[in-house]
Amino acid sequence: MTMIGCQDYRDAMACLGAAVNIVTTDGAEGRAGFTASAVCSVTDDPPTLLVCLNRSSSAHASVLGNGVICVNVLSADHEALSRLFGSGVPADQRFGAGVWSTLETGAPVLADCTAAFDCRISEVANVGTHDVLFCSVVALKRSNLADNLIYFNRRYHVVRASQQDPNHCVPLMEKRR
Numbered sequence: 001m002t003m004i005g006c007q008d009y010r011d012a013m014a015c016l017g018a019a020v021n022i023v024t025t026d027g028a029e030g031r032a033g034f035t036a037s038a039v040c041s042v043t044d045d046p047p048t049l050l051v052c053l054n055r056s057s058s059a060h061a062s063v064l065g066n067g068v069i070c071v072n073v074l075s076a077d078h079e080a081l082s083r084l085f086g087s088g089v090p091a092d093q094r095f096g097a098g099v100w101s102t103l104e105t106g107a108p109v110l111a112d113c114t115a116a117f118d119c120r121i122s123e124v125a126n127v128g129t130h131d132v133l134f135c136s137v138v139a140l141k142r143s144n145l146a147d148n149l150i151y152f153n154r155r156y157h158v159v160r161a162s163q164q165d166p167n168h169c170v171p172l173m174e175k176r177r
């Protein structure tokens with residue numbers, strides 16, 4: 001059997017463009033948040049998404065202890081905020097750079113995010129270094145913003161919906177800034 005090294009795996013995963021999100025939590029175990037690209041939809045019935053969280057993350061204890069998260073989908077203006085939530089700075093400094101509200105669970109909702117998925121964690125699977133969080137979506141917020149922040153090839157990019165048809169996204173490279 002061929003053994004794939006971590007670096008080869010990461011180099012290949014860097015070819016997989018992904019939306020960038022800030023995943024937040026709040027509750028008895030404290031407020032925390034981290035930048036996450038490992039987020040995807042699982043099923044629409046019941047509405048369920050998954051988030052992969054490194055167990056070494058500073059947010060891990062709060063996320064698992066509170067049992068709630070909000071997935072805040074980032075837009076073109078959020079690159080600096082994404083860098084902050086992906087760095088080692090304290091939680092107060094991270095949250096101080098944004099404006100937050102709440103929906104149903106009390107997890108922080110970013111004021112000007114593209115979409116927010118407020119969730120209760122329903123199942124957790126341990127896989128290697130990460131916990132895979134299966135999350136029931138209990139409330140939603142959706143803006144009319146027509147762009148997304150994307151992480152691809154170890155850099156940030158922006159994808160914008162076309163002016164003519166807001167449901168049609170033009171290719172990433174044509175709109176790269």
Ligand SMILES: NC(=O)c1ccc[n+]([C@@H]2O[C@H](COP(=O)([O-])OP(=O)(O)OC[C@H]3O[C@@H](n4cnc5c(N)ncnc54)[C@H](O)[C@@H]3O)[C@@H](O)[C@H]2O)c1
Nearest residue numbers: 009010011013014037038052053054086129130153154155
């Ligand atoms: N799923 C994750 O946990 C994840 C995803 C992206 C970035 N990151 C973090 O951001 C740093 C910078 O990432 P980069 O893309 O600029 O360069 P990188 O070479 O470290 O990572 C390349 C790609 O590999 C994957 N990856 C990286 N670390 C991972 C991990 N611990 N577990 C699972 N997949 C992982 C991601 O898809 C990432 O975009 C990483 O070192 C990591 O700490 C973590």
Ligand SMILES: Cc1cc2c(cc1C)N(C[C@H](O)[C@H](O)[C@H](O)COP(=O)(O)O)c1[nH]c(=O)[nH]c(=O)c1N2
Nearest residue numbers: 034035036037038052053054057058085086087088
């Ligand atoms: C673009 C991008 C994407 C991700 C990350 C980073 C960046 C820059 N990070 C890492 C995570 O944000 C980072 O480890 C923490 O926020 C900083 O570490 P501490 O909070 O100090 O532990 C990350 N971590 C994680 O557990 N799951 C993920 O999906 C991602 N995705």
